[in-house]
Amino acid sequence: MLNGALEASKSNSLMSQYSAVLGNAILRHRARIAERAASVEAELAGRIKSEFITNMSHELRTPLNTVIGFSKLISEHQDRRLPDKDIVEFANLIHGAAGHLLSIINDILDISKIQSGKYTLDSSDLSLGEVVEAAMPGFRLAAEETGVRLGHRIDPALQPVRGDAVKIRQIVTNLVNNAIKFTQEGGLVMVEAARRPAGGAVLVVRDTGVGMSDEEIRVALTPFGQVDGARSRWREGTGLGLPIAKALVELHGGRLQIRSVKSRGTEVAVMLPARHQVSIAQARDAVLGAGL
Numbered sequence: 001m002l003n004g005a006l007e008a009s010k011s012n013s014l015m016s017q018y019s020a021v022l023g024n025a026i027l028r029h030r031a032r033i034a035e036r037a038a039s040v041e042a043e044l045a046g047r048i049k050s051e052f053i054t055n056m057s058h059e060l061r062t063p064l065n066t067v068i069g070f071s072k073l074i075s076e077h078q079d080r081r082l083p084d085k086d087i088v089e090f091a092n093l094i095h096g097a098a099g100h101l102l103s104i105i106n107d108i109l110d111i112s113k114i115q116s117g118k119y120t121l122d123s124s125d126l127s128l129g130e131v132v133e134a135a136m137p138g139f140r141l142a143a144e145e146t147g148v149r150l151g152h153r154i155d156p157a158l159q160p161v162r163g164d165a166v167k168i169r170q171i172v173t174n175l176v177n178n179a180i181k182f183t184q185e186g187g188l189v190m191v192e193a194a195r196r197p198a199g200g201a202v203l204v205v206r207d208t209g210v211g212m213s214d215e216e217i218r219v220a221l222t223p224f225g226q227v228d229g230a231r232s233r234w235r236e237g238t239g240l241g242l243p244i245a246k247a248l249v250e251l252h253g254g255r256l257q258i259r260s261v262k263s264r265g266t267e268v269a270v271m272l273p274a275r276h277q278v279s280i281a282q283a284r285d286a287v288l289g290a291g292l
């Protein structure tokens with residue numbers, strides 16, 4: 001009897017020693033895993049940061065070099081005796097580069113205003129169809145250069161929506177520029193504005209381009225996020241167009257939806273409500289929630 005009790009207490013103490021050792025081992029293992037995860041995260045954050053800095057410096061430096069280089073050539077005109085047509089061409093290059101720089105700076109200001117909730121919209125009755133019609137000629141050159149066919153269709157039954165025509169045009173521009181930019185030669189980009197059966201209007205920009213996976217869509221909607229950020233970037237950009245478009249849609253009380261299939265194409269649908277409901281908080285949350 002006594003022996004039995006002794007045996008039991010011995011095995012109890014062995015068990016508790018064993019569980020203490022096991023517990024410590026588990027804690028050490030967990031600590032190692034957490035350490036490793038933190039270092040992987042830090043490495044990833046560092047890589048994204050340096051990728052971002054490289055990309056932004058490239059985006060800013062390219063047009064600045066054009067401005068500096070060609071204005072210098074013009075300033076040396078007395079010695080170089082440049083023909084008129086060269087001077088005009090250089091001035092046009094400087095004008096284009098400066099406009100590009102301005103649009104990058106405007107995008108950065110827009111995203112920071114949206115994030116701080118200080119973005120305001122004008123509100124008037126407008127026709128989505130007219131906004132699309134007015135914007136289309138501006139895309140022709142880019143489409144021709146890329147060898148992409150570009151079409152548009154406006155629903156005659158379209159009703160006016162309330163909103164800010166300049167911002168709606170910015171949404172159209174950002175989406176169509178992306179569709180052209182990420183579609184290979186011979187592809188098709190189609191822009192449609194239609195009446196929604198439930199009221200309001202829908203803008204659909206469809207392309208037969210490179211497409212995105214679900215994870216890539218998530219990255220694309222993050223401010224400054226670009227799919228294939230590093231080596232395989234084959235088009236320039238700052239990664240702000242899509243998040244700005246989404247936030248502007250949400251400021252109108254609307255919704256932006258992306259459906260995409262890798263190597264097949266992308267469809268971005270923008271649903272605008274019939275009545276204007278400004279929701280600055282909603283748009284800001286959408287952008288902040290996307291990762292910054």
Ligand SMILES: Nc1ncnc2c1ncn2[C@@H]1O[C@H](COP(=O)(O)OP(=O)(O)O)[C@@H](O)[C@H]1O
Nearest residue numbers: 178179182220226227237238239240241242266
């Ligand atoms: N229509 C599209 N087809 C394929 N990829 C796209 C499309 N639109 C956007 N993307 C991806 O989303 C990223 C972010 O787009 P955006 O915010 O407009 O930035 P940017 O055009 O400056 O790269 C792009 O770099 C691209 O990888």
Ligand SMILES: [Mg+2]
Nearest residue numbers: 178237241242
């Ligand atoms: Mg873009």
